[in-house]
Amino acid sequence: MRRTPWGAARRSRACGATGPARRRWCRRGRAPCAWRPRGTGTSRGRSASRRLRGGRPGTRRPRPTASASAALSTWVRIARSWRTWKPAILPRDGDFAPARSRGLRGILRASFDPGELQMAENVYVADIAQHEGKEVTLHGWLHNRRSSGKLHFLQVRDGTGTIQCVVFKGNVTPESFTEADHLPQETSIAVTGLVKKEPRSPIGFEIDVRDLAVHARPAREFPIGHKEHGVAFLMEQRHLWLRSPRQNLILRVRHTVEKAIRDFFDGRGFTLVDGPIFTPSACEGTSTLFEVPYFDLGKAYLTQSGQLYMEAAAMALGKVYSFGPTFRAEKSKTRRHLTEFWMVEPEVAWLDLDGDMVLMEEFVSFVVQTALAKHREELVRVLERDVSKLESVKPPFPRITYTEAVEVIRKEQEAQRAALPPEEAAKLPPMMVWGDDIGGDEETLVARSYDRPVMVHRYPTLMKAFYFKKDPKQPEVALGCDVLAPEGYGEIIGGGQREDDLETLEKAIAHHELPRDAFEWYLDLRRYGTVPHSGFGMGVERCVAWICGLHHVRETIPFARMTERITP
RNA sequence: UCCCCAGUAGCUCAGUUGGCAGAGCAGAUGACUGUUAAUCAUCGGGUCCGAGGUUCAAGUCCUCGCUGGGGAGCCA
Numbered sequence: 143m144r145r146t147p148w149g150a151a152r153r154s155r156a157c158g159a160t161g162p163a164r165r166r167w168c169r170r171g172r173a174p175c176a177w178r179p180r181g182t183g184t185s186r187g188r189s190a191s192r193r194l195r196g197g198r199p200g201t202r203r204p205r206p207t208a209s210a211s212a213a214l215s216t217w218v219r220i221a222r223s224w225r226t227w228k229p230a231i232l233p234r235d236g237d238f239a240p241a242r243s244r245g246l247r248g249i250l251r252a253s254f255d256p257g258e259l260q261m262a263e264n265v266y267v268a269d270i271a272q273h274e275g276k277e278v279t280l281h282g283w284l285h286n287r288r289s290s291g292k293l294h295f296l297q298v299r300d301g302t303g304t305i306q307c308v309v310f311k312g313n314v315t316p317e318s319f320t321e322a323d324h325l326p327q328e329t330s331i332a333v334t335g336l337v338k339k340e341p342r343s344p345i346g347f348e349i350d351v352r353d354l355a356v357h358a359r360p361a362r363e364f365p366i367g368h369k370e371h372g373v374a375f376l377m378e379q380r381h382l383w384l385r386s387p388r389q390n391l392i393l394r395v396r397h398t399v400e401k402a403i404r405d406f407f408d409g410r411g412f413t414l415v416d417g418p419i420f421t422p423s424a425c426e427g428t429s430t431l432f433e434v435p436y437f438d439l440g441k442a443y444l445t446q447s448g449q450l451y452m453e454a455a456a457m458a459l460g461k462v463y464s465f466g467p468t469f470r471a472e473k474s475k476t477r478r479h480l481t482e483f484w485m486v487e488p489e490v491a492w493l494d495l496d497g498d499m500v501l502m503e504e505f506v507s508f509v510v511q512t513a514l515a516k517h518r519e520e521l522v523r524v525l526e527r528d529v530s531k532l533e534s535v536k537p538p539f540p541r542i543t544y545t546e547a548v549e550v551i552r553k554e555q556e557a558q559r560a561a562l563p564p565e566e567a568a569k570l571p572p573m574m575v576w577g578d579d580i581g582g583d584e585e586t587l588v589a590r591s592y593d594r595p596v597m598v599h600r601y602p603t604l605m606k607a608f609y610f611k612k613d614p615k616q617p618e619v620a621l622g623c624d625v626l627a628p629e630g631y632g633e634i635i636g637g638g639q640r641e642d643d644l645e646t647l648e649k650a651i652a653h654h655e656l657p658r659d660a661f662e663w664y665l666d667l668r669r670y671g672t673v674p675h676s677g678f679g680m681g682v683e684r685c686v687a688w689i690c691g692l693h694h695v696r697e698t699i700p701f702a703r704m705t706e707r708i709t710p
Numbered sequence: 711u712c713c714c715c716a717g718u719a720g721c722u723c724a725g726u727u728g729g730c731a732g733a734g735c736a737g738a739u740g741a742c743u744g745u746u747a748a749u750c751a752u753c754g755g756g757u758c759c760g761a762g763g764u765u766c767a768a769g770u771c772c773u774c775g776c777u778g779g780g781g782a783g784c785c786a
Contacts, residue, residue, distance in 0.1 A: 286746085286747080288744095288745045288746065288747095288748050288749095289742080289745080289748085290742055290743060290744065290745055290748075290749090291741075291742035291743055292742080292743045293742090293743045293744060293745075294745090295744075295745050295746070295748085297746080306745085306746070308743095308744080308745090310743070311743080312743095326737090327736090342744075342745095342746080343746090344746085362720090363720065363736070363737065364736095365720070365721075366721080367720085367721060367722090367735065367736050367747095368735080368736090368747050369721070369722065369734085369735055369736080369747070370721090370722060370723095370735095371721060371722070372716095372721085372722075372778090372779085373778090373779065374716095374717095374777090374778050374779065375721070375722090375778095377778090378778095430784085446785095447786090468786080470784085470785070470786085472783090472784055472785070473711075473783095473784095474782095474783080474784060474785070475779090475780080475781075475782090476780085476781070476782080476783095476784095476785095477780085477781090478785080478786080479784085479785075479786085480786095483786070484786095485786060579783095579784090581782085581783085582781095582782085624786095632785095632786090633785075633786065634786065635786075636785080636786065679786060680786070681785090681786030682786085683786080684786055685786090695786095706777090706778075706779095707778095
């Protein structure tokens with residue numbers, strides 16, 4: 143699979159023109175550059191006009207008043223020491239005599255035009271509309287550059303967005319103009335200029351550049367160009383790939399999803415409970431776990447689920463959820479798997495399977511609709527997502543039992559066979575029978591007949607982990623439920639009602655041949671005031687991949703951990 | 711663990727029946743006052759993944775290995 147890492151889309155040309163802007167530039171009275179390390183950037187014989195100005199990057203905000211208040215506090219300090227230093231600073235005669243007699247105020251008036259104190263404001267691209275017509279300074283990286291004789295077009299990104307900065311030959315020094323045409327991709331720069339409305343710009347604004355300051359040129363050519371690259375190469379350059387508009391958006395959608403998850407549960411009175419990462423043994427006794435040495439206690443394992451601990455927390459706090467990383471050591475090599483991923487796991491006391499399923503559909507709908515409301519335009523423009531597929535994700539979700547799902551799948555399989563010549567049909571894998579797991583292909587068969595996620599419930603007891611409660615009316619099935627996302631994204635949620643009867647749970651642990659000692663604390667939850675309770679787990683990466691319409695979950699996490707990759 | 715595919719310039723790739731190592735992008739230099747993956751001209755750029763084999767001759771064919779990608783099982 144190939145993709146344009148920068149996700150750039152062609153846009154139609156528009157007409158219009160802007161006249162040359164009035165030159166207005168003042169340099170005196172500025173604070174010295176405080177954040178450019180000595181011996182970097184400008185020290186190699188560059189002109190003074192290129193020097194960075196303004197505050198340190200980490201302290202740039204709050205923007206509107208930063209420079210003014212910094213200047214003020216400087217002058218407060220000067221004023222405090224004024225009495226001590228006055229005789230030394232001010233000569234008794236000449237031009238300073240009248241000022242000296244007026245004190246500090248007089249000095250300020252005599253030395254500075256108040257207009258000169260209004261330095262170009264440091265701004266972010268995301269807020270650029272608020273600064274129309276003003277002179278601003280933007281700190282960022284050069285994303286791309288084009289040139290047309292007496293005009294250079296610099297695409298500058300600052301993390302919040304990308305804006306085109308137009309360098310006209312008549313508006314800057316000759317050195318700056320020449321340099322603007324030779325800056326490599328990803329040079330860190332500060333651009334000062336006038337914010338102008340521009341109908342041809344995708345964001346509606348441009349910066350008419352008056353000064354350009356190079357902070358640091360790349361030590362070597364930036365590896366990721368404005369073209370298609372292979373997945374392997376991009377994953378090796380993941381630390382740099384994050385700078386692309388596409389990855390930038392995906393990470394912001396991930397943030398929105400994670401915030402929506404927190405908001406959903408926080409808004410319903412859930413308490414966030416952090417489960418342990420080190421666990422003494424397998425939570426479910428099934429998956430392969432990562433092993434780590436643990437002092438004199440032998441081996442510990444990285445958690446594959448916080449659920450058992452959430453059950454304990456639910457008995458204390460009623461409604462709880464955990465949200466953290468999870469580790470699976472299976473050598474799964476598919477587009478849906480990572481060895482390290484993030485999972486949210488709510489657990490609720492006094493909740494049965496039906497209530498759990500209502501919670502699932504309301505939760506998924508809230509997360510999807512929140513992400514859609516915030517990123518709809520970008521999902522379409524940058525990721526070419528068909529958002530109509532997300533519009534319909536609202537309760538109620540269709541519910542079918544595992545048994546019904548098997549019938550649907552068998553019908554589809556029969557139809558497939560009927561459409562093929564007999565010798566071809568014989569080569570197909572055997573038909574699904576009750577008790578088989580629903581694999582990736584089968585999930586797609588079930589999910590494709592619905593316009594929203596489908597909830598498959600009451601799986602065969604034998605397929606499910608020991609803690610699932612059996613259906614009292616039908617003991618061969620467990621009260622579990624999976625939510626299958628549409629469009630082939632598969633299982634994004636797994637959960638259900640937990641076994642709350644002590645004796646049944648003891649038998650289940652024995653039947654699964656699990657170490658009884660390790661689960662004594664878990665059995666205690668059934669010994670002391672057991673109640674019906676349910677919960678589920680949702681994988682953040684699968685959810686983000688689905689919302690963004692991505693081919694693989696590896697793009698949804700900043701630094702993916704897979705069987706064959708642990709760097710960068 | 712099993713099955714399939716790929717590896718050639720910094721990147722993406724082409725390379726015919728085994729017969730001189732190629733293009734686009736990126737880089738350098740120059741032209742252009744509205745480009746938006748700008749365009750145009752010129753220039754530089756190679757351990758053809760590694761080892762071995764067949765051959766007059768191997769990027770190309772064979773064997774083994776390495777690395778990566780896709781899928782299965784398992785799962786979120």
